Amino acid sequence: MSVQCTKHRRTVSIDAAYRVYHPDTPDVAAKTAHTNAGGTLMIVATTASMIIFVLSVFALQNIYNWYPKLVAQQWFIYDQLLTAFSFLELIFGALATTLILSKRSFRVAVTLGTICTLSGASAFVVTLIQPLAVLWESLLYYFLPLFLTPLTGTLLTYLQGEEIERSLTN
Numbered sequence: 001m002s003v004q005c006t007k008h009r010r011t012v013s014i015d016a017a018y019r020v021y022h023p024d025t026p027d028v029a030a031k032t033a034h035t036n037a038g039g040t041l042m043i044v045a046t047t048a049s050m051i052i053f054v055l056s057v058f059a060l061q062n063i064y065n066w067y068p069k070l071v072a073q074q075w076f077i078y079d080q081l082l083t084a085f086s087f088l089e090l091i092f093g094a095l096a097t098t099l100i101l102s103k104r105s106f107r108v109a110v111t112l113g114t115i116c117t118l119s120g121a122s123a124f125v126v127t128l129i130q131p132l133a134v135l136w137e138s139l140l141y142y143f144l145p146l147f148l149t150p151l152t153g154t155l156l157t158y159l160q161g162e163e164i165e166r167s168l169t170n
Contacts, residue, residue: 041153106161
């Protein structure tokens, strides 16, 4: 994108105009890319938690149809915990995504993203301690989408917000 320079009648990029007033900051495109990447990662995490939430609610509703009563009682608490943690991640991830992409209150967005990340970590831990846990399935289906993705999105948002605050104080 470019703007017309009225003094010399030539076109200059917005990045060049921005750097005149803020010489110690990275370019505008990089800032926008970091913000969009953080928001996109939070969308991915929120979508993954929504899928896990729907599947775990379905499992809670049908657990007594699938397993004998004794086996179902052993699994019920793990399914409840997984449902609760995925629901928390869904709610806090959606709120964090909204704040990140609307570029409002990065501190609140980072706080909500942190709660989302901790909820994903809790869901991952539940999948590790449940009966018949399989490490590679927990890593692939829970650690990557429910923990690592929101962690990365939150870190990108935090670093971007700190950089913006640093440039405003200079």
